[in-house]
Amino acid sequence: MSSDTASPAVKGPNTPTVPLTDEQLADQAERQSALRVLRKVAPYLWPRDMPWVKRRVVWAMVALVVSKLVSVATPLFYKDAVDALAGEGTPMLALGAVSLTLAYGMARLMNVGFQQLRDAVFARVGQRALRMLALETFQHIHKLSMRYHITRKTGGLSRIIERGVKGVDFLLRFLLFSIGPLILELLLIAIVLTVLFDVWYTAVVAITIALYVWFTFAVTEWRVKLRRQMNDQDTDANQKAIDSLLNYETVKYFGAEAREAERYDTAMAGYEEAAIKTNYSLAFLNFGQALIITAGLVGVMVMAAIGVQNGSLTVGDFVMVNAYMIQITVPLNFLGTVYREIRQALVDMGQMFGLLEQPAEITDKPGAANLKVTGGRxxxxxxxxxxxxxxxxxxxxxxxxxxxxxxxxxxxxxxxxxxxxxxxxxxxxxxxxxxxxxxxxxxxxxxxxxxxxxxxxxxxxxLFNDTIRYNIAYGRENATREEIETAARAAQIHDFILSLPQGYETAVGERGLKLSGGEKQRVGIARTLLxxxxxxxxxxxxxxxxxxxxxxxxxxxxxxxxxxxxxxxxxxxxxxxxxxxxxxxxxxxxxxxxxxxxxxxxxxxxxxxxxxxxxxxx
Structure with a gap:
């Protein structure tokens, strides 16, 4: 059963770019079509300068198709084995029930094997795509202006990035290897049912699938709005938590622990209400899906049972129809979850791509030259x-x-x-x-x-939450130990560092809180001198x-x-x-x-x- 698991701001001459708010980014994401978001992801899966990635994608697709062909053929062996045991069928069943049962088992094993091969081949492609996207987002955020960063909340920004990357991961794993394979499998099963049985079997299955998909999509559109409200409340609570923890000293100075807890609890209460509504909507969706699937399954099985009674079908046919319906039911139930998550993933990705579309206020002019400092005027x-x-x-x-x-x-x-x-x-x-x-x-x-x-x-x-050596060396990445210590001496902090038990390897704590103001300033001076x-x-x-x-x-x-x-x-x-x-x-x-x-x-x-x-x- 199912489970719950931006247009850029316009900048004219000498006009400051106004950063988009979280709400504006969400609205922008809603307007973005799924195809547009997918077009943005495609270059990461099919990069022009990485032929090895393309080869892996092709082999993964081949493994996917083979696994589905084997999957659709498996119930045929099951049918023949049952008919052989029942003494029905054609002389072609002379191989015997045991041989057919072994063939059935081999087909199931091949199906699983090709699925795992597909996942193994594609794993490096997916992880490389995530890495490239995460790096591009990280680099772009550093390119955005001071105006952008001072008007944004770090907690909310990191949450959008985190959810966006997870959304891409989900899209890669499920859209390519769940929705696509499901459509292929349904088409193959429809062909088998039409050829071996009757077009009415295919019609009942098609109507069941159509109703299921329509109901799932309609309810999911409603649930996505609830999920967005839940995400907004989650982001708000996360922002308040991070803001409070970053200002730990200020909270202590003013004895505001209770006040901060109240602010956080208020935000979490909003999240609680949104989460409860989401769970209620999930229960409604699950029941509706079960009703549609059960009606379709019962309808097809009744038709097959009548066929067995009047002699037009064998017991093996009855079992095969049942196997196909179960085979359809499992991915259809999964489709509900996958569609909801893909829909949510597209929203999350839209917000992240909205960040990538956020124009940098300060950019280099085309053909800009390097600054040549001759004196420093x-x-x-x-x-x-x-x-x-x-x-x-x-x-x-x-x-x-x-x-x-x-x-x-x-x-x-x-x-x-x-x-x-x-x-x-x-x-x-x-x-x-x-x-x-x-x-x-x-x-x-x-x-x-x-x-x-x-x-x-x-x-x-x-300071970074690292060692004193790391923070001084931040001034020049390839600095030697001697150069770091020379800069520390010039900043009059070398002797102090040596007096520490771990010397230059002493951790400075979050934002350098383990050091006094003067010590932090000396480290900053040493870093600049380096x-x-x-x-x-x-x-x-x-x-x-x-x-x-x-x-x-x-x-x-x-x-x-x-x-x-x-x-x-x-x-x-x-x-x-x-x-x-x-x-x-x-x-x-x-x-x-x-x-x-x-x-x-x-x-x-x-x-x-x-x-x-x-x-x-x-």
Whole structure:
């Protein structure tokens, strides 16, 4: 019996791409036809540059056809064996009941053997297709813009990907080797029944199958909507769980365990209700399927029984008809499950392909050249930008950092200083003006070469849940042990690492929580030093640290900046007093610039900020 087991957003010139929501992705998936989704999967099963995959697919199809031919022939041996035992039939049964029984057993064994051969041959094809699709999805998500990722929930995103890949796996295993073989088997059985018996037998079987398929498809369409509601509730609960666990410390700080449990339970309650409705609908579907199949089976068997009584059929014929009906019933029952799961798989795959169709806001221009850093001069020429069309953050900012110069950008919260760093790394494109490095517009060069040229130490260094060595080596994949330790010494963390029981092999925990803020920042600095970029971007790298730790980190940062162009974004002015030049931003515009001493002497906005911070520290 059965069991339950997007159009891209439009982007115009200088118009931010608005990421599609989960609901929009679901609607998009609903509109996508099954054939369209299957067309997307087909290249993974029949790749142009992998002839060995094509050969395996062909051999798997051959094994499939042979297994079905043997499967349909098996009841014929069964019929002849029964007739031989009953003393009926033709002289062709002279082989005897024992020989026919052995032939029946051999046919069943061959059927199973060819099915297993088919699965074994296709296994590598299916797994390779899953691997290629998962990799493509993973790579595409990394290509999507910062705007996309900050508006998405990681838990929901990972759930969509997980369900999508599972949907492809299901489609490969069941659509190719269940629906297709079932149709072939039904056609062969219909031919046998028509030739050996009467067209009315075929008509009853055809009507039974048609009613079964119609009922199954109609109810399944209703159930898919219920399943989507259940999936949405599941995604919501998963998002809340992941969000709460990622913010473990915050939950503890505010004693919000009960509040988080209540939020999670509310989401799970919604899932519970949706799951119950789904189970009720499954019971209705199962009963309806059983009613249709039983009616068809009884009808055919009554016709066969009448034939035996009037002498037009043998007992073997009666048994063979029964065997064929049972043979049809099993895959038909399976069809209900397979269709429902394929329908759901298509929805899940549609959501995942919707992610693949999500356009990347930031892309390389055709024929983009690699960035050539000759000195590291950074130029902002009348740069304008806003995260939202109605709110401009930068309003015509122009500045230049000379090669080897340390330039600090300061200002009050919301002035746009961190935005400049994001534009430099090309997380976003400027909406007016230009941003250049050594005279090259960063929109005209490849993102990969741009990212290689810039090292970033953010306010909160996030580490991978791996060892200290792995996290430092992330700055340069092929770095040697000596190079890793040299970078750690320059970041003033080598001695601390050696004091740990496991040294460089010490695990840092989820997001680096086993290390203090200062220790994480030093690891981040070491990682950036190992990258050895000509341009260094320090985005409030010490603002979250205490004064003593800040002083030590500042020493490490000064060493890191030697021989490089350094752009420092800071809120705490004491950290940039030694900068070669300080740029003061206010409401997206430069209001002052100069050295620390010159700006204090001017008694302008910088001096006001300095005096206020000094008073706060006192």
């Amino acid at each position: 950074i130029t902002l020429d009348d740069v304008r930008f806003g995260y939202d069309p109605d709110r401009q953050i930068l309003k015509g900012v122009s500045l230049e950092a000379q090669p080897g110069e340390t330039v600090a950008i300061v200002g009050s919260t919301g002035s746009g200083k961190s935005t400049i760093g994001r534009l430099l790394f090309r997380f976003y494109d400027v909406q007016g003006g230009a941003l250049r490095i050594d005279g090259q517009d960063i929109r005209e060069v490849t993102q990969d070469s741009l990212h290689r040229a810039i090292g970033v130490v953010p306010q909160d260094t996030v 990258k050895d970029p000509p341009i260094l971007l320090l985005d409030e790298a010490t603002s979250a640290l205490d004064s003593d730790t800040e002083g030590e980190i500042q020493d490490a940062l000064r060493r890191a900046g030697q021989g490089r162009t350094v752009l420092t974004i800071a809120h705490r002015l004491s950290t940039v007093a030694e900068a070669d030049r300080i740029i003061v931003l206010e409401k997206g515009e430069i209001v002052e610039q100069g050295t620390h001493e010159a700006l204090l002497a001017r008694q302008g906005r910088y001096a006001q900020l300095w005096q206020r911070q000094q008073s706060d520290e006192d």
